[in-house]
Amino acid sequence: MAKIAVRQRTSCGCVSTVSIRILYLRRRRGSNRFDDRIDGRVRSSAMSTRRATISDVAREAGVSPSTASVVFSGKTPVSDATRKRVLDAAASLGYTGPDPRAASLRTGRSGIVGVVFEEHLGAAFLDPVKTLMMDGLTEAVAPLGAGLLLLRDQEPVAGGPSLTSAPIDAAVLVGCSGLLRESLDVVRSRGIPVVVIEGDAGEGVPRIGLDNREAQRQAASHLRSLGHERVAIVTLPVRTGWRRGWIGDADITIDVTRARLDGARDVYPDAVAFAAAGSFIDEGLAAGREIFADPEQLPTAVIAQSDLLAAGVIRAAEEAGLRVPEDVSVTGFDGIVVDGLAPYDLTTLVQPAADKGRAAGQAVAAMLDGADAASVRFTCVFRLGNTTGPAQERV
Amino acid sequence: MAKIAVRQRTSCGCVSTVSIRILYLRRRRGSNRFDDRIDGRVRSSAMSTRRATISDVAREAGVSPSTASVVFSGKTPVSDATRKRVLDAAASLGYTGPDPRAASLRTGRSGIVGVVFEEHLGAAFLDPVKTLMMDGLTEAVAPLGAGLLLLRDQEPVAGGPSLTSAPIDAAVLVGCSGLLRESLDVVRSRGIPVVVIEGDAGEGVPRIGLDNREAQRQAASHLRSLGHERVAIVTLPVRTGWRRGWIGDADITIDVTRARLDGARDVYPDAVAFAAAGSFIDEGLAAGREIFADPEQLPTAVIAQSDLLAAGVIRAAEEAGLRVPEDVSVTGFDGIVVDGLAPYDLTTLVQPAADKGRAAGQAVAAMLDGADAASVRFTCVFRLGNTTGPAQERV
DNA sequence: TTGTACGCGTTATCAT
DNA sequence: ATGATAACGCGTACAA
Numbered sequence: 001m002a003k004i005a006v007r008q009r010t011s012c013g014c015v016s017t018v019s020i021r022i023l024y025l026r027r028r029r030g031s032n033r034f035d036d037r038i039d040g041r042v043r044s045s046a047m048s049t050r051r052a053t054i055s056d057v058a059r060e061a062g063v064s065p066s067t068a069s070v071v072f073s074g075k076t077p078v079s080d081a082t083r084k085r086v087l088d089a090a091a092s093l094g095y096t097g098p099d100p101r102a103a104s105l106r107t108g109r110s111g112i113v114g115v116v117f118e119e120h121l122g123a124a125f126l127d128p129v130k131t132l133m134m135d136g137l138t139e140a141v142a143p144l145g146a147g148l149l150l151l152r153d154q155e156p157v158a159g160g161p162s163l164t165s166a167p168i169d170a171a172v173l174v175g176c177s178g179l180l181r182e183s184l185d186v187v188r189s190r191g192i193p194v195v196v197i198e199g200d201a202g203e204g205v206p207r208i209g210l211d212n213r214e215a216q217r218q219a220a221s222h223l224r225s226l227g228h229e230r231v232a233i234v235t236l237p238v239r240t241g242w243r244r245g246w247i248g249d250a251d252i253t254i255d256v257t258r259a260r261l262d263g264a265r266d267v268y269p270d271a272v273a274f275a276a277a278g279s280f281i282d283e284g285l286a287a288g289r290e291i292f293a294d295p296e297q298l299p300t301a302v303i304a305q306s307d308l309l310a311a312g313v314i315r316a317a318e319e320a321g322l323r324v325p326e327d328v329s330v331t332g333f334d335g336i337v338v339d340g341l342a343p344y345d346l347t348t349l350v351q352p353a354a355d356k357g358r359a360a361g362q363a364v365a366a367m368l369d370g371a372d373a374a375s376v377r378f379t380c381v382f383r384l385g386n387t388t389g390p391a392q393e394r395v
Numbered sequence: 396m397a398k399i400a401v402r403q404r405t406s407c408g409c410v411s412t413v414s415i416r417i418l419y420l421r422r423r424r425g426s427n428r429f430d431d432r433i434d435g436r437v438r439s440s441a442m443s444t445r446r447a448t449i450s451d452v453a454r455e456a457g458v459s460p461s462t463a464s465v466v467f468s469g470k471t472p473v474s475d476a477t478r479k480r481v482l483d484a485a486a487s488l489g490y491t492g493p494d495p496r497a498a499s500l501r502t503g504r505s506g507i508v509g510v511v512f513e514e515h516l517g518a519a520f521l522d523p524v525k526t527l528m529m530d531g532l533t534e535a536v537a538p539l540g541a542g543l544l545l546l547r548d549q550e551p552v553a554g555g556p557s558l559t560s561a562p563i564d565a566a567v568l569v570g571c572s573g574l575l576r577e578s579l580d581v582v583r584s585r586g587i588p589v590v591v592i593e594g595d596a597g598e599g600v601p602r603i604g605l606d607n608r609e610a611q612r613q614a615a616s617h618l619r620s621l622g623h624e625r626v627a628i629v630t631l632p633v634r635t636g637w638r639r640g641w642i643g644d645a646d647i648t649i650d651v652t653r654a655r656l657d658g659a660r661d662v663y664p665d666a667v668a669f670a671a672a673g674s675f676i677d678e679g680l681a682a683g684r685e686i687f688a689d690p691e692q693l694p695t696a697v698i699a700q701s702d703l704l705a706a707g708v709i710r711a712a713e714e715a716g717l718r719v720p721e722d723v724s725v726t727g728f729d730g731i732v733v734d735g736l737a738p739y740d741l742t743t744l745v746q747p748a749a750d751k752g753r754a755a756g757q758a759v760a761a762m763l764d765g766a767d768a769a770s771v772r773f774t775c776v777f778r779l780g781n782t783t784g785p786a787q788e789r790v
Numbered sequence: 791t792t793g794t795a796c797g798c799g800t801t802a803t804c805a806t
Numbered sequence: 807a808t809g810a811t812a813a814c815g816c817g818t819a820c821a822a
């Protein structure tokens with residue numbers, strides 16, 4: 001662990017910032033905003049503790065508030081002389097432009113697109129697929145001039161922004177769990193455009209997704225063609241907050257998990273399935289240990305629902321003294337580059353993660369533009385690596 | 396490239412969403428908001444095209460707006476009977492809670508913390524160090540109940556949120572380029588708390604940083620102790636928008652780059668330096684090719700300012716037929732896991748990236764709480780890998 | 791080109 | 807526990 005050296009600063013700006021805020025609050029209660037004025041003009045910018053508003057600027061410049069407003073928004077031509085007067089007044093008053101909150105209330109737009117994750121936000125940053133998706137999303141909303149607000153699908157901490165309480169112009173849902181549904185209704189009832197990535201948010205919400213089932217079926221078929229009979233599946237979480245463990249067919253609330261599982265079961269209806277608690281190498285490792293625990297019941301192949309899980313499974317196989325792919329074949333899903341997996345080159349399904357984000361962004365842009373947005377379904381591409389091989393007869 | 400299958404939806408909710416918005420806009424211009432009412436009461440929730448406000452709800456429930464407000468905010472006790480009446484009224488009117496914009500204007504808080512990057516936002520997601528930092532930041536801001544708004548340090552696209560136009564309660568700057576400075580003044584003059592990670596935003600702005608110079612000096616000393624004399628340096632970008640190339644000592648506007656370069660120069664004052672355009676393996680590769688281009692001028696060691704750059708340099712060395720570390724030693728910086736680098740284990744400086752984010756979040760929390768926030772300086776830890784070795788006499 | 795007037799939807803304060 | 811009142815700071819239709 002790194003040591004921490006805290007360097008105490010002699011208090012300077014921070015402290016003054018604080019005191020300014022206190023003064024400000026004090027002013028707000030009971031004080032008349034016109035206290036500062038003498039016959040309609042601001043006494044002195046330096047003496048005012050309250051932050052200047054556009055009206056103050058207008059007054060100081062000797063123009064009307066609307067004119068001052070227009071100078072800042074540029075929505076209407078203003079004579080150069082007037083503009084200069086306003087700008088000068090603003091500078092002398094320390095006015096730094098319209099208050100975003102007020103402007104937002106007035107225009108009804110905030111320039112913010114909410115991105116809602118169903119997991120711990122940190123996890124979103126640690127998942128390569130989500131990272132790529134965010135990359136694409138960022139790119140697609142940039143021309144919109146919108147910023148991305150990271151939100152989590154959960155009961156809001158007091159006062160914090162939830163999907164329902166954040167000033168967003170549109171929302172992109174990543175996955176779509178149950179908890180979200182109610183918030184979603186709220187948002188949609190507000191007329192805020194919503195797009196969902198990898199999930200189902202009901203009728204009327206454009207979806208960006210993959211051919212998960214078909215894709216996973218390809219991997220399974222590949223294994224089948226190699227002669228594998230006894231196959232185990234390692235799935236993504238089956239619901240939020242799930243802890244890892246063997247699962248039956250029931251109670252899967254996460255669409256991706258369900259779809260990929262279905263795809264595998266299309267080929268191997270009876271394959272056992274172990275659900276991980278997240279898409280991490282460690283989770284794959286834990287799952288692999290379970291799967292390879294009983295030497296009498298070893299599968300000849302493992303279908304993992306993500307590359308990271310697959311990487312973990314491979315490690316578990318090595319631990320168990322199994323060679324990949326000689327003793328056990330392993331397939332992944334995602335097509336990301338997995339660190340430290342060399343010399344293995346995962347047999348997997350490559351998904352266009354960045355494209356998903358881009359598509360979501362474009363859908364949002366279209367909807368904000370008043371247009372209709374269609375759902376998009378991307379296709380995964382099967383990529384043959386060296387982690388799958390012919391099934392071996394067990395001695 | 397993956398194929399794209401677009402599935403046209405029969406228009407449903409999207410379309411209705413759009414038409415609702417159009418009606419709404421139509422209503423706003425010139426129409427009187429009381430049109431819907433007959434002697435002071437709302438005629439019918441179903442017939443109203445305008446979105447219900449808290450006043451509508453109050454009226455419907457037969458209470459005052461303030462009481463209705465209190466029901467939603469919970470700031471004051473309300474009798475159960477009243478609460479129920481209000482909630483029922485809200486339900487019947489389709490009122491889904493206070494408008495965030497209006498609430499924000501009134502309270503002066505939005506529950507949003509802006510995170511400002513000086514690079515393309517996508518790059519932030521692709522940089523492991525930033526990713527980890529965001530992870531820590533997210534964690535630290537969570538108890539605050541705040542969301543993170545991703546912002547870019549650039550001239551705003553029209554209407555988009557910039558540091559100055561976004562409704563943020565606080566801002567975290569990642570790096571601190573020149574462009575940012577003016578926006579920063581604006582923000583600070585608004586009394587919004589600001590924290591800087593890896594950068595200098597002037598007096599009064601708490602900084603979260605590393606002992607970059609000292610750390611880099613450790614790596615250089617390590618090389619010196621191994622007998623290396625001819626050393627080349629691969630630096631991070633020296634300014635935003637910079638294209639790669641050899642650099643002198645001048646014109647470095649990015650603090651991290653400067654500090655690490657100084658650290659290296661403390662030991663090797665005359666080492667040549669090549670600046671990359673970003674922290675990517677490919678950039679390191681390009682830099683490495685330049686550095687290894689002249690067989691007569693080969694360095695025996697390369698100090699890279701990031702692990703990704705180092706990884707690229709190693710690849711370039713391999714390309715040039717140089718063995719690492721026999722022919723050339725390479726050091727990195729960051730201590731992240733670099734994909735596909737096996738069997739190499741980078742000699743590097745491990746920085747507590749997540750801790751940096753956490754510290755920033757805590758500083759923000761403190762400042763929002765009206766307290767003072769101190770600057771924090773983390774210490775990097777030298778980690779010996781297998782990419783450095785004794786200097787070899789060139790034949 | 792500039793000014794007037796008003797409302798955006800909410801919440802803090804204070805009195806009852 | 808509830809209500810009346812007054813901002814919060816701005817944008818814009820319309821008139822001049």
